Amino acid sequence: IFFRFANMMRLFSSGPSGSVPSTAPAGPSQAPVPTVVVLGMTGDGKSNLSTWLLGNPNVFRVSDSAESCTEEPLAAVGNCFGKYASYDGKWQVVDTPGLSDSAGRDAQNLRSTVALLKNKVKQATAFILVVNAQQDRMSAALKNTIRVFRGCFGPSLWANLCVVFTKWDWAKRHGGFTVDKLNQRRAEWNKWFLKCEVEYNGLPDAVSGAEIQFFAVDLPSLALVLQDGGDEEVEDMLLETSKSGLASTGEQIRMLYNHIYIVLAAKTPVNMLLAEAKTEQLHEEIAARLKEEKAERARQVEQHQKALKEEQQKREAEEAKRMAEQKEAKAREAQLRKEAEEKRAADLREAQEREARLRREAEAEREASRRREEEMRRREEEMRRAQEAAERRALEAQLMRQVCSPPSPSYSFSPPCYSDYGGSSMGGGGSSRSSRSSGGGSRSSGGLGWNEFQHSVGGQGYTRKEIQSMYHAQKKR
Numbered sequence: 301i302f303f304r305f306a307n308m309m310r311l312f313s314s315g316p317s318g319s320v321p322s323t324a325p326a327g328p329s330q331a332p333v334p335t336v337v338v339l340g341m342t343g344d345g346k347s348n349l350s351t352w353l354l355g356n357p358n359v360f361r362v363s364d365s366a367e368s369c370t371e372e373p374l375a376a377v378g379n380c381f382g383k384y385a386s387y388d389g390k391w392q393v394v395d396t397p398g399l400s401d402s403a404g405r406d407a408q409n410l411r412s413t414v415a416l417l418k419n420k421v422k423q424a425t426a427f428i429l430v431v432n433a434q435q436d437r438m439s440a441a442l443k444n445t446i447r448v449f450r451g452c453f454g455p456s457l458w459a460n461l462c463v464v465f466t467k468w469d470w471a472k473r474h475g476g477f478t479v480d481k482l483n484q485r486r487a488e489w490n491k492w493f494l495k496c497e498v499e500y501n502g503l504p505d506a507v508s509g510a511e512i513q514f515f516a517v518d519l520p521s522l523a524l525v526l527q528d529g530g531d532e533e534v535e536d537m538l539l540e541t542s543k544s545g546l547a548s549t550g551e552q553i554r555m556l557y558n559h560i561y562i563v564l565a566a567k568t569p570v571n572m573l574l575a576e577a578k579t580e581q582l583h584e585e586i587a588a589r590l591k592e593e594k595a596e597r598a599r600q601v602e603q604h605q606k607a608l609k610e611e612q613q614k615r616e617a618e619e620a621k622r623m624a625e626q627k628e629a630k631a632r633e634a635q636l637r638k639e640a641e642e643k644r645a646a647d648l649r650e651a652q653e654r655e656a657r658l659r660r661e662a663e664a665e666r667e668a669s670r671r672r673e674e675e676m677r678r679r680e681e682e683m684r685r686a687q688e689a690a691e692r693r694a695l696e697a698q699l700m701r702q703v704c705s706p707p708s709p710s711y712s713f714s715p716p717c718y719s720d721y722g723g724s725s726m727g728g729g730g731s732s733r734s735s736r737s738s739g740g741g742s743r744s745s746g747g748l749g750w751n752e753f754q755h756s757v758g759g760q761g762y763t764r765k766e767i768q769s770m771y772h773a774q775k776k777r
Contacts, residue, residue: 333377334565335392335421340430341445342398345466348519349430350395352553355382355534357523360395372409373397373416380557384534387557394421399445414452414575423569426460426560427453433465433477433516438492450496456570458497458510462559463489468516470548477516479547486514515556517549695757699774702756 336353340346347360359376375394380387394416397409417424427449431442450457465485469477490512494504525533540550753771762770 333390333392334425334561335375335394335423335569336426336428336560337394337396337417337421337424338428338430339396339445339449340398341432341442344398344430344432345519346398346430347395348521349428349464349466349517350393351522352519353381353391353393354378355380355384355522357521357526362521362523373413375416375421380561381538381553384531384538387538389561391425391561392421394424399441399448410448410452417572417575422572424453424460424572425567425569426462426564427457427570429461429463431463431465433468438489443492443496446493446496447499450500452575453570453572454574455497455501458493458507458512459567460564460570461510462513462515462556462564464556465514465516466519468518468549470516470518482514482516482547489514513555513559515552515559516547517552517556519549696770699757699770 338346338350338353347362350360351357351362354376356376356378359378360374373394373396375392377390377392380389380391396413399409429446429449435442465482468482472478490507493507493512497504497507519537522534525537536550538550538553540548750771753774754767757767757770
């Protein structure tokens with residue numbers, strides 16, 4: 301409702317919204333429209349934002365490099381965001397040369413900017429401080445740039461100031477660009493604004509009462525967008541809505557438009573006739589920038605040396621660790637080798653002892669077996685001898701029975717001839733042998749003759765000598 305009421309008020313004050321936009325240089329004869337003064341440092345995107353505010357890529361010179369492209373301030377009036385996105389009303393946009401100029405023209409640029417604002421613009425509705433969001437911290441050069449603007453425009457700067465961060469990647473292509481981060485930067489910058497005002501005035505009241513707003517956009521070159529996608533692409537970017545709870549450039553553009561055209565337009569504009577080009581601040585800014593660059597170089601050298609030292613310490617620590625690991629590995633290897641040798645020696649001793657024990661046991665077993673075999677042979681021999689003796693006694697008893705028994709009439713005893721005992725060597729002739737034979741025949745009539753005795757004991761394993769001994773023993777009995 302408030303937005304529609306503001307649009308109706310602008311329709312009554314500025315005429316029909318369908319009028320053709322004008323980009324001619326602003327002058328005293330033009331209708332009073334909100335005036336937006338774009339400030340900032342070189343290369344942060346002031347001219348590109350000014351081009352989008354008017355929706356016309358042919359008014360301000362835009363460059364993608366960090367070199368200065370705006371050599372003098374330029375004011376132009378046109379429809380809000382041109383013919384795109386149906387934003388009602390007009391405003392005057394003043395694009396100023398950036399401080400920290402690459403060509404060293406800060407004092408000249410400041411004097412020309414103040415002259416344009418005093419002589420042609422007369423009053424300012426809003427000051428937009430453009431800051432590159434890729435810089436995480438507020439540099440000394442940027443702080444002195446804000447001090448210069450505060451010295452030129454007075455404490456009324458804070459009440460009409462808003463900050464726009466450019467190159468803020470809401471799509472998170474590079475990460476880290478969120479609403480929380482924007483709120484964090486808002487708190488940090490407000491603290492420094494208070495400090496800056498205290499430096500000038502001793503009191504922070506001018507900043508405390510001014511509700512400085514912060515916005516973040518990611519706007520490419522308008523000319524390139526028109527060349528690649530045409531009017532529809534531009535409208536899509538300006539009307540882009542937040543997605544998945546995240547903010548967007550289109551949403552930030554709408555908030556910026558409402559803040560300038562509704563909130564700041566309702567306040568008393570800043571009188572530019574009181575502006576002063578206090579160039580002495582630039583000398584401090586240059587000195588601060590040189591000091592910052594020197595400090596940055598010193599910091600880089602220190603960081604480099606620290607990194608080298610840390611790298612050296614890291615290498616030394618790694619080398620010491622590697623040496624300690626090698627030493628530990630060698631000690632562990634020696635310990636393992638010693639343990640292995642001791643184990644091998646113990647195993648060898650155990651094997652030798654086991655082998656000796658087995659050898660002793662085998663020797664004892666062989667000795668016991670030999671003794672058992674000898675004992676068995678001895679017993680067998682004794683048994684054999686006992687059996688032979690028993691058989692001999694039985695045979696002798698049988699022979700004795702046969703010898704003592706009466707002779708059988710079927711045969712007569714004939715004693716052996718002496719020729720059987722080698723009689724040819726005994727002397728005497730055949731008559732003597734015959735007589736002995738006859739005599740012997742008469743003597744042995746009561747027993748077995750030699751042939752019968754030899755026949756009876758033959759086949760029993762006795763030798764001839766044993767048979768003869770047995771025969772003679774029989775004859776004696």
